[in-house]
Amino acid sequence: xxxxxxxxxxxxxxxxxxxxxxxxxxxxxxxxxxxxxxxxxxxxxxxxxxxxxxxxxxxxxxxxxxxxxxxxxxxxxxxxxxxxxxxxxxxxxxxxxxxxxxxxxxxxxxxxxxxxxxxxxxxxxxxxxxxxxxxxxxxxxxxxxxxxxxxxxxxxxxxxxxxxxxxxxxxxxxxxxxxxxxxxxxxxxxxxxxxxxxxxxxxxxxxxxxxxxxxxxxxxxxxxxxxxxxxxxxxxxxxxxxxxxxxxxxxxxxxxxxxxxxxxxxxxxxxxxxxxxxxxxxxxxxxxxxxxxxxxxxxxxxxxxxxxxxxxxxxxxxxxxxxxxxxxxxxxxxxxxxxxxxxxxxxxxxxx
Amino acid sequence: xxxxxxxxxxxxxxxxxxxxxxxxxxxxxxxxxxxxxxxxxxxxxxxxxxxxxxxxxxxxxxxxxxxxxxxxxxxxxxxxxxxxxxxxxxxxxxxxxxxxxxxxxxxxxxxxxxxxxxxxxxxxxxxxxxxxxxxxx
Numbered sequence: 001x002x003x004x005x006x007x008x009x010x011x012x013x014x015x016x017x018x019x020x021x022x023x024x025x026x027x028x029x030x031x032x033x034x035x036x037x038x039x040x041x042x043x044x045x046x047x048x049x050x051x052x053x054x055x056x057x058x059x060x061x062x063x064x065x066x067x068x069x070x071x072x073x074x075x076x077x078x079x080x081x082x083x084x085x086x087x088x089x090x091x092x093x094x095x096x097x098x099x100x101x102x103x104x105x106x107x108x109x110x111x112x113x114x115x116x117x118x119x120x121x122x123x124x125x126x127x128x129x130x131x132x133x134x135x136x137x138x139x140x141x142x143x144x145x146x147x148x149x150x151x152x153x154x155x156x157x158x159x160x161x162x163x164x165x166x167x168x169x170x171x172x173x174x175x176x177x178x179x180x181x182x183x184x185x186x187x188x189x190x191x192x193x194x195x196x197x198x199x200x201x202x203x204x205x206x207x208x209x210x211x212x213x214x215x216x217x218x219x220x221x222x223x224x225x226x227x228x229x230x231x232x233x234x235x236x237x238x239x240x241x242x243x244x245x246x247x248x249x250x251x252x253x254x255x256x257x258x259x260x261x262x263x264x265x266x267x268x269x270x271x272x273x274x275x276x277x278x279x280x281x282x283x284x285x286x287x288x289x290x291x292x293x294x295x296x297x298x299x300x301x302x303x304x305x306x307x308x309x310x311x312x313x314x315x316x317x318x319x320x321x322x323x324x325x326x327x328x329x330x331x332x333x334x335x336x337x338x339x340x341x342x343x344x345x346x347x348x349x350x351x352x
Numbered sequence: 353x354x355x356x357x358x359x360x361x362x363x364x365x366x367x368x369x370x371x372x373x374x375x376x377x378x379x380x381x382x383x384x385x386x387x388x389x390x391x392x393x394x395x396x397x398x399x400x401x402x403x404x405x406x407x408x409x410x411x412x413x414x415x416x417x418x419x420x421x422x423x424x425x426x427x428x429x430x431x432x433x434x435x436x437x438x439x440x441x442x443x444x445x446x447x448x449x450x451x452x453x454x455x456x457x458x459x460x461x462x463x464x465x466x467x468x469x470x471x472x473x474x475x476x477x478x479x480x481x482x483x484x485x486x487x488x489x
Binding site for chain 2: 084085088089092101102103104134135136142143144145146156157159160161163164255257258259263267268270271275279280310312339340341343345
């Protein structure tokens, strides 16, 4: 019952924020669950913006003209509104406006006098940040390994942990000398495109149930000139064999939704309000999608083929015991890899 | 051979610029076990549950205690690579001193600058002489 209510509320907030008529001040301030009240942290911020938020554009626009002045003004504003990562936020916004990808350019042009148009753009982007829109969506791009990828809401923003998953998979692709890889839940296409960029002979098939994600993957593939070697399929992964896949693979990779449902309520507002929660929510045990992927992979893998998954640190043990319950799938958890924070983050599952 | 070729070209009135390549045989090699790496986003659940943009990497070389920081790019992986390159440069300067790649490059740049200056001085002298000769002063 409780879970159903949480899910319902999250869905409602999400659909509210993504409708065209969304007004931040109409958003609910708390969720009432069986008498227990969960406050949504972002409400207080919005209210405090209500007073001076509308002036903020003009106060920076009229007085501040140099890069460092704008930086200072918005930094103070973000601080007072308790925006997370205030410094990085304004740095990235200014760097983006200056047409650069690195923060150091902001300090290189510390004394540059900005044009009215640039100031206006910075102010507009900062207003979006006050509404907790993630920086990656505001500047509409982000870096993944050596690549700059387009980002657009609500498609999941790739996390730095996943960069290491690509290394693990590349290692296996080279070892097996395989020429094709299958990816489930491709999102923005970060994994697939990184693989294609590093291995010129490789072909990748990427599947996602979200139409926006498929579109973004295709766009990113086009921008990096690998679309001829990437096939994107719009399909949801269920227990059944996906119709569109005809061949068997040696390597399957996925960064599926793996968060435990209970952890969803305490996510940052940036994630809760703007990212597709379907890309994060793994159900009660976080394994909802992972189980489907493993069931399907069992039929899609060649003998000695491997699935590489990004998971929650609690998952490796759960997956190991679940696979033991279903020996018919012939899958074994072979290895667990740690992420850069020394947490168990990736699993390698082999078909025997 | 190249030297002769260049000399020959000089006579005809051409000169070719060769790119500077430093002697990097002494550059130290990093051993991963001797490094201590730290990330801004150290604690917390990590993974999908966190959306942070801070990707700063701090790298410490344990034997010497040299520390470098890198938040040059928006990708953590790239920052880790760049931090290692920075650390190699720093160690190279520390260990090899005047033989480090950076010192070699600096010497080359200095020499190039001096050569240029000398040519300019020579040219201005010639001009002055010419003006004097033609009674233009």
